[in-house]
Amino acid sequence: MVFVEKGPEKFDVVVVGGGPAGMMAAIQAADSGAKTLLIEKNRSLGKKLLLTGKGRCNLTCAVYDNKEFIEKIGKNGKFLFEALKNFGPLKTINFFEKRGLKLKEERGKRIFPVSDEASAVLDLLVKTLKEKRVSFKLGEKLADFKTKDGKIEYVEMASGEKVFGENFILATGGKSYPVTGSTGDGYAWAEKMGHNIEHLFPSLSPIQTEEDWVKVAEGTSLKNVKLKIFQDEKKSAEYFGEMLFTHSGVSGPIVLLASQEMGPVLAAGKKVRLEIDLKPAVEFNELDLRLQKDFKLKAHTDFKNYLPDLAPKSLADLIMFLSGLSARKKLFEITREERRSLVKILKGLKLNVKDLTGYSLAVVTRGGVDLKEIDPKTMRSRKVKNLFFAGEILDLDGPTGGYNLQICWSTGFLAGKSAGSVYNLE
Numbered sequence: 001m002v003f004v005e006k007g008p009e010k011f012d013v014v015v016v017g018g019g020p021a022g023m024m025a026a027i028q029a030a031d032s033g034a035k036t037l038l039i040e041k042n043r044s045l046g047k048k049l050l051l052t053g054k055g056r057c058n059l060t061c062a063v064y065d066n067k068e069f070i071e072k073i074g075k076n077g078k079f080l081f082e083a084l085k086n087f088g089p090l091k092t093i094n095f096f097e098k099r100g101l102k103l104k105e106e107r108g109k110r111i112f113p114v115s116d117e118a119s120a121v122l123d124l125l126v127k128t129l130k131e132k133r134v135s136f137k138l139g140e141k142l143a144d145f146k147t148k149d150g151k152i153e154y155v156e157m158a159s160g161e162k163v164f165g166e167n168f169i170l171a172t173g174g175k176s177y178p179v180t181g182s183t184g185d186g187y188a189w190a191e192k193m194g195h196n197i198e199h200l201f202p203s204l205s206p207i208q209t210e211e212d213w214v215k216v217a218e219g220t221s222l223k224n225v226k227l228k229i230f231q232d233e234k235k236s237a238e239y240f241g242e243m244l245f246t247h248s249g250v251s252g253p254i255v256l257l258a259s260q261e262m263g264p265v266l267a268a269g270k271k272v273r274l275e276i277d278l279k280p281a282v283e284f285n286e287l288d289l290r291l292q293k294d295f296k297l298k299a300h301t302d303f304k305n306y307l308p309d310l311a312p313k314s315l316a317d318l319i320m321f322l323s324g325l326s327a328r329k330k331l332f333e334i335t336r337e338e339r340r341s342l343v344k345i346l347k348g349l350k351l352n353v354k355d356l357t358g359y360s361l362a363v364v365t366r367g368g369v370d371l372k373e374i375d376p377k378t379m380r381s382r383k384v385k386n387l388f389f390a391g392e393i394l395d396l397d398g399p400t401g402g403y404n405l406q407i408c409w410s411t412g413f414l415a416g417k418s419a420g421s422v423y424n425l426e
């Protein structure tokens, strides 16, 4: 009898990172006929995906014009042109609906599962991975990439085990919400293999302010307000919508959007100031006139009792503190100067930005693997022949509203299809 020593198993495609981008890539690689392995250091897949959309998963957006989508992404958006052409929001919606997940569109073109459960999105992906016979290594951390002659020869697990493959897809995500497993491991490997990493910043993050009086208003949410951003005293942007006060600053939808550009600006040493217009529907003088009229009509009312007419009740103490007006002051006793400084507060509550809250609470990471070094038609590295990238590890990030997950589906699709259909690259 002849004994043949069995060598290590070899895969056509090895995908590292079991988030949305890695799962989509593995499905597409296997769908192209490739023997595929998915490596994830958590014991289960898609830990961050379960947190998305406050547990409801805003999985894409009803933006079917690729130009419109690209504009929303900003200066790096053009890189996505091919990926969106191959697998944009419409094809993503079809992908999920065809497999039985009912979807709905909400305000702002945001698409959610009808069940409002992110777990339904994850279950579908896991079921599809199994149907496509993708192999898994769960609860096992990848430690290193070993290259030879400009190609990856194998990857090494933290246990020391070697995993061999023809093609490799790196989809380890960014650095935000590290508790979910996204600890930025992939950047170091990409850098070691010759890739440039564009400066990393937390994005879509709460903002910390220098003023600690925000504590007084912690938990107060503001609707229909205007948020103006000033960089070195020059207005740079404005947003309209909802926000809220936290114990150390501000957060909420328009604050997260405003934070997108802030990382690089703060790093460059610029001073960033916020101004909240609590009454955007009326001009300064119009509001002043309204107060004059009210102060006459309700002359003997205490200032404190009048305040709920002007702003959310929970802001009353804060407004009294900032205006220096006492609770018991009668409206007829308020001087012209005091009234006008009250209007100033209502039309432009000023806050100086100390910093972004950081990766622990940022929705995404700005920066990442330099797009110039990746072929946008295949997601293949221009530095390492058998390496492909997908998802947040790339220097791509979008606003809230389903754009970030769509980047994962689109780049994951293309990386998986390309890596799964081209072997033995020269």
Ligand SMILES: Cc1cc2nc3c(=O)[nH]c(=O)nc-3n(C[C@H](O)[C@H](O)[C@H](O)COP(=O)(O)OP(=O)(O)OC[C@H]3O[C@@H](n4cnc5c(N)ncnc54)[C@H](O)[C@@H]3O)c2cc1C
Pocket (backbone or CB within 6 Å): 016, 017, 018, 019, 020, 021, 022, 039, 040, 041, 042, 045, 046, 047, 048, 049, 051, 052, 053, 054, 057, 058, 059, 060, 140, 141, 142, 143, 171, 172, 173, 174, 176, 177, 180, 181, 182, 183, 184, 185, 186, 362, 363, 364, 390, 391, 392, 393, 401, 402, 403, 404, 405, 406, 408
């Ligand atoms: C709270 C929150 C809410 C969000 N809501 C939305 C939303 O509603 N809509 C939207 O479009 N976007 C949303 N996002 C953004 C979205 O979740 C991310 O853009 C997306 O998850 C990125 O996917 P990814 O596959 O690139 O990376 P990730 O989801 O970060 O997955 C990467 C995976 O790689 C694994 N990994 C890392 N290192 C290793 C290693 N050494 N070995 C093995 N495995 C490793 C990690 O454990 C992780 O599971 C939200 C983000 C957060 C934090």
